[in-house]
Amino acid sequence: MSQMTEAVATGTARHSPMQISQTDVAIDVIGMHKWYGDFHVLRDINLKVMRGERIVIAGPSGSGKSTLIRCVNRLEEHQEGQIFVNGTELTADLKRIDEVRREVGMVFQHFNLFPHLTILQNLTLAPIWVRGIPKAEAEATAMHYLERVKIPEQANKFPGQLSGGQQQRVAIARSLCMQPRIMLFDEPTSALDPEMVKEVLEVMISLAEDGMTMICVTHEMGFARQVANRVIFMDQGQIVEQNDPENFFGNPQHERTKLFLSQILH
Amino acid sequence: MAVQDNMSGSAPRPSLLNDPVIRGIIYQVLVAAAVIAFFGWIVLNTAQNLAAQNKTTGFDFLFRTAGFDISFTLFPWSRTSLYWQAFLAGLLNTLLVAIIGIFFATVLGFTLGIARLSSNWLIARVATVYIETIRNIPLLLQLFFWYFAVLKGMPAVRQSFALPMDIFINQRGLMVPRPLPDGEFIWVLVALLAAFAAAVALGVWATRVRTATGRYPSQVVLGAKIADALVSFLVALLAFSLLANMISGMTTPIVLGASALIAAVSVTRFAPFGRAILAFVFGLTILYALLTSMFPAVPQLVVAAGSALAALMLAWVAFERASDRPPGEGRFPLALLILVAVGVPAFVYWATGAQLAFEIPMLERFNFRGGVQLPPELVALVFGLTIYTAAFIAENVRGGISAVSKGQTEAAQSLGIKEGDRLRLVIIPQAMRVIVPPLTSQYLNLTKNSSLGAAIGYPELVNVFTGTTLNQTGKAIEVIALTMAVYLTFSLLTSAFMNWYNGRVALVER
Amino acid sequence: MTTDTAYIRDTFVPAKPAPGRTGGPILWLRTNLFATPTDSILTVLGVVFLLWAVPPIYNFIIGQAVFPGGTVEDCRVEGAGACWAYIHARFNFFIYGFYPIDQYWRPNTVFVLGAALILPLLIPSAPFKRINAVLFFLVFPVISFYLLSGGVFGLPYVPTEQWGGLLVTLIISLVGIICSIPLGILLALGRQSDLPIIKTLCVMFIELWRAVPLITVLFMASIMLPLFMPTGTNVDKLLRALVGVTLFASAYLAEVVRGGLQALPRGQYEAGASLGLSYWKRTSFIILPQAIKHVIPGIVNNFIALFKDTSLVSIVGIFDLLNTVQAASSDIDWASPTQAVTGYVFAAFMFWIFCFAMSRYSLWMEHRLDTGHKR
């Protein structure tokens, strides 16, 4: 853990409030509840994310972190309350959902690359078939993002031939190829070996530097300190505490937060 | 197992007998000698036995007259035909039943496999019960059931059941119309093939252009619009004609007018309404016809109300689906391709004045005249093989689809890839890699199992050759060797295909 | 610290029931049958199908059926269902074939003995596995053979031609599996061996038998086996079928065992070699026990297939369960429109019970092995 914090702390990013525009709301979740059958997973979630803001969500296992960010691009549907993404409300309307999903990239814990396609094909699939971008152009964009995640030489390999960290970087590049305005990360580093965590976090930090709106579920507290504007702590399906990283780590208020931090930091 | 000589490296060698290499050679020599001795003994015995029975060996019998009847052959057969022709007749009959069976078993098996994964509890349960029942009952028993209990329990010729499209079923099998194409009809067939090829080529080209430039070629988009309207018109015509059969007030002008209206609407943004109406009409007419024949005891009014209700639901689904995917430049021009594949041959048919008459089976005093008679053995065998193999195919399909992790769907969804593209580009290619190899072995199994047709008298290879021919000629060794060679060939071809396929699609791993 | 950044929840939100959902059966219906419009349509179609298919089946099997106690006249009534009275009357024939009635105790003893030996063998936690296996695989077949055929210890001789019904079906499948296990293991080892001649022979044997349908194997056994034997040897008809079935089954079993051998991590082979054990010791004490344990589900599935396949011996004139049912269906005394169907349904049910139970067992074992693996 501490080793990680050091690694990340060498980066230069420090959240700069200028990038946040107070008038431009990227995501607005209002009084949202979700149930799995009879199980009340998310309870009264209220969350407003401004454009350019970086949010880290932490919390014990089963607290509903994944469920929350999956609701934001409607991989899960909510039952009560409202979710607005880029001003569009998420309803059962498939067309609108696809529109929203184009603007929201998602990176999964287990990468979920398409194993039957090469890296380049993984990256160009959605631009070609969703955005209708000509192949040559899509490939150029793909190469650009592969360079950005520092693995252009892997373009013609298959996912199975890459290491975990490389795969996760490809997954990030795949999302970026759709030029999303918001990125969601669901524990992107927790399936990786320690030395690979660093390379993925570096990519995420550089994204943050570029002002990407991000919501990250992660237990990398070093990353949270360095990059986040806000840290949200969830427990039993609700947001228990929320604060800027300094105060969140330095001066936690809620009992649950204190307990959680004491467990995770020691 | 390379480990066998792993020990040789370091240990000193006390004696030659303990050297693994030498020992291996000795083992092999011993085994080879034993096998040779065993075969020698068999050959000797066989020679003695054959000599005692005054029999000769050799394949010259193949060119002698067979002198028996075969109830069903794909080429003209008479008692003067030769034994090799009998072999061929049996082989062709085996292939015939295998091909028909493979086709139907694939359709049924994929349906059941998908049904078993359905989120609908009832559908999944029905499929499971089917699979668990059919898999656990011997195929031969099922064949006996279909042949002796069902087909032999069919009414006699005079009381034949009439099925739709002038098909009749009775104890003697299935009577189907015989197509009688005239001289010009060959052009229609040529056009059919050419148009199909053209449609495929058009589809491939359109997809290429779409990938390369980001949009479908403008001619194709225009063509697709026209095709949409035309196909809508034809489909509507069919739907309203069906309705006209049910309701007396629908005259031809009304049918034509309504169809034209639907066609016109189909290129506007009100297309979903047209779709909904068509779905309603199809649902109503087909369900009504089906239900009245399934439940003759239920009053017609109830059936009509029930079908109308179900059709309404169908219309709703069609409406929702159509409004989710409005007609647009970005859609694959399926209607155009269908129009090319169907329309061009239809035009040739009309232009050349070709005729395709059907000789309809007619019940005369004692039997049917005309048409093609499919023997009950063939029908029972196809039925049995299809139903049995489908249960196994369904399990393969289920396994293949569930092998594609949910994460794949979610990744595609989160990129905004639409459902159709998601299936076509992400899910199906991955599922097929898992499904194809076991599917091929099911095809091989079906072909091998068709040999059970011998037990119900279908003249396939084992029946005609290993049965009758062997009995008449007494050439046991030759006949059985030939039969085995045929099945061995099937098997080798199958594994050659599988190796090729596996090599082609194997996922590259580290 | 701005007000919209810092937030601390003071009141905990308790779980509440989902809106518009009453839970229980209605929730279940909504999620499982009417989740989407398409689902609703499928449900309606499914219900229609069941309404159409189930009542006639129910009427045939129970509603309109003639149960034991009924007469053949009842079965001949128009619209009568299954003629269970006929099954009841010919039940002994279906179970024992032509076995002499006063000797039924002999097959019965074999049934009881077999059940008593195989049940503890199938239960993983039952003790004395080794003794149990020896008794079942070696002692039981010998005892059964002498008990059934007689001619010793004052038991009257019963030729195999008189054996039949379920008895023969069970005999063929059990003998088939018992004999094919050692043969299959040897073949699998041979195929994995790096002695080229042995490997080639095994591959040829396995691939040949797997390529041809069982029916040709049975034809071959019943026609060619007598030809291969020295002149004058008389090979029993049942024995010929047994030879055919065993050879056939061993090829399939070999492939199952090979799967188990290949699934073993290489370390196991190397560990055995590094202990300095000889090939046979290594194989029989380290490799095989593990490989076999992993392929038990596969062996059971093979056994299910074999059990169904035994019905093919009726083609070479052996009176197994299917053949007795088939023969009895032309019994004039019980001639009725539903006679044949009733027989098939009965036979199907008998086969189904055995196969279904075994497939559940194999699934259960698979599950057990899976979880055992992780621990």
Ligand SMILES: Nc1ncnc2c1ncn2[C@@H]1O[C@H](COP(=O)(O)OP(=O)(O)OP(=O)(O)O)[C@@H](O)[C@H]1O
């Ligand atoms: N598809 C589902 N059906 C029913 N319950 C679910 C489903 N998915 C998740 N849950 C439950 O919802 C709760 C929240 O799950 P979620 O995955 O959001 O937790 P999490 O905070 O992401 O945990 P982790 O840190 O382990 O990933 C858990 O109790 C889980 O068991």
Ligand SMILES: [Mg+2]
């Ligand atoms: Mg999670």
